Amino acid sequence: MTAGTVTRGRSTGTVIRGRSTGAVRGRPLLRTSYAAEQAIWNTPAKRAWTLALVVAVLALPFFLSRDLTSLMTTVFIMAIAGIGLNLVTGYAGQVSLGHAFFMGLGAYTAAVFGGAGDDELVGLGLDMAVWLPMAGVVPALVGLVVAPLAARVRGLYLAILTLGLVFIGEHVFKEARSITGGVGVGRAPAEPVLFGLDLRARYHVFGYILSREAVFYFVCFAIFVVMAMAARNLVRSKPGRAFAAVRDRDVAAALMGVSLRRTKTLAFTISSFYAGVAGALLVVVIGRVTPTSWDLFLSIDLLAVILIGGIATISGSILGAAFVVLTPRLVSELADVVPFISTSPSSGFLSVFQLQTMLFGALIVLFLVLEPRGLYGLWVRVRNYWKAWPFSY
Amino acid sequence: MTELISSGLVRGMGIGSTYALLAVGFVIIYRATGVINFAQPALMILGAYATSVFATGVGMPFPVAVLAAMAVLAAVGMATERVALRPMVGRQPFAAAMVTVGVLTVLFVVAHRLIGTQVRTVGDPWGLERASLFGVSVAQVDLAKIVVSLVAIGAVGLFLARSRLGLAMRATSMDQEVALAQGVNVGRMFSLAWGISAALAALAGMLVGTSAGGFEAITALVALKALPVIIVGGLDSIKGAVYAGLLIGIAEALTRTYQPRYAEWLGANVDVVVPYVIMIVVLAFRPYGLFGTREVERV
Numbered sequence: 001m002t003a004g005t006v007t008r009g010r011s012t013g014t015v016i017r018g019r020s021t022g023a024v025r026g027r028p029l030l031r032t033s034y035a036a037e038q039a040i041w042n043t044p045a046k047r048a049w050t051l052a053l054v055v056a057v058l059a060l061p062f063f064l065s066r067d068l069t070s071l072m073t074t075v076f077i078m079a080i081a082g083i084g085l086n087l088v089t090g091y092a093g094q095v096s097l098g099h100a101f102f103m104g105l106g107a108y109t110a111a112v113f114g115g116a117g118d119d120e121l122v123g124l125g126l127d128m129a130v131w132l133p134m135a136g137v138v139p140a141l142v143g144l145v146v147a148p149l150a151a152r153v154r155g156l157y158l159a160i161l162t163l164g165l166v167f168i169g170e171h172v173f174k175e176a177r178s179i180t181g182g183v184g185v186g187r188a189p190a191e192p193v194l195f196g197l198d199l200r201a202r203y204h205v206f207g208y209i210l211s212r213e214a215v216f217y218f219v220c221f222a223i224f225v226v227m228a229m230a231a232r233n234l235v236r237s238k239p240g241r242a243f244a245a246v247r248d249r250d251v252a253a254a255l256m257g258v259s260l261r262r263t264k265t266l267a268f269t270i271s272s273f274y275a276g277v278a279g280a281l282l283v284v285v286i287g288r289v290t291p292t293s294w295d296l297f298l299s300i301d302l303l304a305v306i307l308i309g310g311i312a313t314i315s316g317s318i319l320g321a322a323f324v325v326l327t328p329r330l331v332s333e334l335a336d337v338v339p340f341i342s343t344s345p346s347s348g349f350l351s352v353f354q355l356q357t358m359l360f361g362a363l364i365v366l367f368l369v370l371e372p373r374g375l376y377g378l379w380v381r382v383r384n385y386w387k388a389w390p391f392s393y
Numbered sequence: 394m395t396e397l398i399s400s401g402l403v404r405g406m407g408i409g410s411t412y413a414l415l416a417v418g419f420v421i422i423y424r425a426t427g428v429i430n431f432a433q434p435a436l437m438i439l440g441a442y443a444t445s446v447f448a449t450g451v452g453m454p455f456p457v458a459v460l461a462a463m464a465v466l467a468a469v470g471m472a473t474e475r476v477a478l479r480p481m482v483g484r485q486p487f488a489a490a491m492v493t494v495g496v497l498t499v500l501f502v503v504a505h506r507l508i509g510t511q512v513r514t515v516g517d518p519w520g521l522e523r524a525s526l527f528g529v530s531v532a533q534v535d536l537a538k539i540v541v542s543l544v545a546i547g548a549v550g551l552f553l554a555r556s557r558l559g560l561a562m563r564a565t566s567m568d569q570e571v572a573l574a575q576g577v578n579v580g581r582m583f584s585l586a587w588g589i590s591a592a593l594a595a596l597a598g599m600l601v602g603t604s605a606g607g608f609e610a611i612t613a614l615v616a617l618k619a620l621p622v623i624i625v626g627g628l629d630s631i632k633g634a635v636y637a638g639l640l641i642g643i644a645e646a647l648t649r650t651y652q653p654r655y656a657e658w659l660g661a662n663v664d665v666v667v668p669y670v671i672m673i674v675v676l677a678f679r680p681y682g683l684f685g686t687r688e689v690e691r692v
Contacts (some may be wrong), residue, residue: 039569048640068650093487095487095490096689149673149676151679152676152677153410153676153680154680154688155486155487156423156429156486156487156490156628156683157624157628157676157680157682159429159487159490160429160621160623160624160672161624161672161673161676163617163620163669164412164621164669164670164672164673165669167617167665167666167669168666168669168673171660171662171663171665171666174660174661174662175659175661177659233550296614296617300494300498303491307469307491321517354502354506356506357496357501357502358499358502358503359500360495360498361494361495361496361497361498361499361501361502362495362499363495364491364492364494364495364498365477365495365496366501368481368488368491368492369477369480369481372484380690385628
């Protein structure tokens with residue numbers, strides 16, 4: 001009798017332990033609770049590979065040249081923006097062509113709070129610990145203002161409404177010379193000084209010299225990890241399920257008691273926050289930008305990030321960002337080898353810039369037609385193939 | 394008063410009728426396939442380029458060159474639909490619209506490559522000549538824009554309303570499955586919609602190309618102003634496209650004429666954003682535009 005109780009107690013213990021680790025030992029795919037099912041790393045393989053990836057990413061700047069390090073930093077930044085766009089477009093199903101505007105807004109907010117001011121430009125010269133959050137908060141507030149209007153219109157009407165935002169924003173950026181520097185001039189980005197630590201200097205760490213690119217790489221990586229995790233957690237919590245419900249069928253969602261207005265507003269606000277932070281960081285990497293950089297084509301690039309990467313997946317957004325940022329570089333490297341690509345815009349069959357733009361367009365079409373889940377979908381196919389190998393038919 | 398008519402109303406109606414022409418192209422594709430064709434700007438600029446090549450390069454008479462350009466672009470439009478859009482039948486309208494964004498980027502690069510960096514002209518017969526209308530001197534090209542656009546839109550409207558093929562297209566836009574059951578070749582209707590729309594875009598490209606400065610590849614972005622037009626008019630209304638096109642064109646021309654004088658603080662080139670501002674105001678009050686059909690949800 002006593003022994004029986006003990007045994008039963010022990011078996012319950014296994015289940016509880018199983019819940020805490022996400023799986024029963026030896027049977028990684030047997031999940032005994034909703035929490036285990038929804039865990040971010042729900043298999044040991046995912047845990048191991050994520051860890052390996054983080055180690056690799058942290059080691060990367062020690063092996064890469066400085067310009068490649070900057071390029072990788074851009075990947076993280078575009079991934080932040082892509083995750084933001086994916087939250088509103090992929091998860092909540094509200095098509096936004098207006099993300100370039102929010103990125104620009106974030107960049108200029110950062111420049112006002114963190115940039116150097118003079119008699120022509122407004123600049124408060126504050127710490128990055130102030131300007132980075134502000135670069136997210138101000139676009140989020142603007143998103144909050146736009147959202148009630150955006151929540152009223154649906155589908156393609158919304159896509160065009162947000163497109164209008166880009167054009168109006170571009171005009172405002174061009175005219176607000178004391179903030180943006182105006183057309184053709186632009187202004188320098190906010191100064192990356194975090195808690196008094198100047199991120200533009202070189203640092204000696206464990207006998208290594210860290211270039212300023214590498215320092216900023218680590219900072220951006222940290223911000224990226226925090227924001228990606230936050231987004232991942234958001235989409236598997238109550239608001240995230242509300243997003244998906246609104247996307248899949250708004251009438252059904254409303255019938256179940258999901259407030260459409262509140263859900264759409266939340267999606268817009270959060271995604272504008274992400275876009276703003278990404279915009280602020282992006283200019284620090286690029287340097288001086290003019291108001292015309294925040295145009296429709298940046299919005300299309302962001303759409304390419306989520307469409308090529310994978311709609312409604314966080315890891316897809318990261319893959320997509322890597323693809324969109326790294327492909328142009330690859331193309332320009334290929335330009336020396338492949339004869340019909342020229343490096344100058346007028347000679348040859350196609351210039352590098354033209355080829356990469358065309359490639360994006362073609363890839364957006366190809367992915368949407370052939371693999372709507374994007375690169376993430378390709379990865380899922382590969383994974384499923386090897387999961388059942390050698391019986392994968 | 395003279396200024397109000399010549400550089401305000403007539404010029405505005407000239408621009409506006411071009412927008413209306415582009416907008417009707419959007420509406421036809423939207424009604425047939427439920428997709429907004431974001432590739433329209435690229436089709437428009439390719440149309441302007443084709444007209445320019447046929448009229449100034451090959452040396453065809455101007456009207457023949459325009460018709461030839463429309464035919465070429467109709468073929469391009471149909472080919473695009475067949476290759477990129479047909480596989481998307483039955484998928485979300487959002488995904489299909491994004492496909493057209495991809496097509497836009499590809500065709501835009503093609504246009505850049507063909508046109509190059511220099512400014513081209515379409516070789517139009519109107520130039521800078523002026524005509525007298527009720528005693529007011531107005532640019533001939535503005536009158537030509539209004540006449541050509543309205544005649545073309547009228548022809549399309551007549552085709553949709555009276556011809557057998559037009560009836561089939563309207564049936565397709567109402568209900569694809571029922572149309573299929575009645576023996577309508579729905580795929581061919583999609584193709585036809587894209588063909589008509591691309592031909593109208595080519596015509597609009599010619600009209601845009603008649604502006605005094607000629608046109609270059611980036612002029613394509615003018616066509617994006619037809620997007621606020623279709624939103625203001627309602628996505629599925631040809632009538633709405635015409636009224637909204639004229640409204641927005643006139644508003645833009647009036648802004649260009651009077652804003653530098655009376656509201657200088659708004660900055661330069663405000664007329665570029667006026668269509669979008671009007672669109673946002675209209676959407677705030679009528680989420681489906683002025684003439685659009687309210688979407689009916691079945692629960």
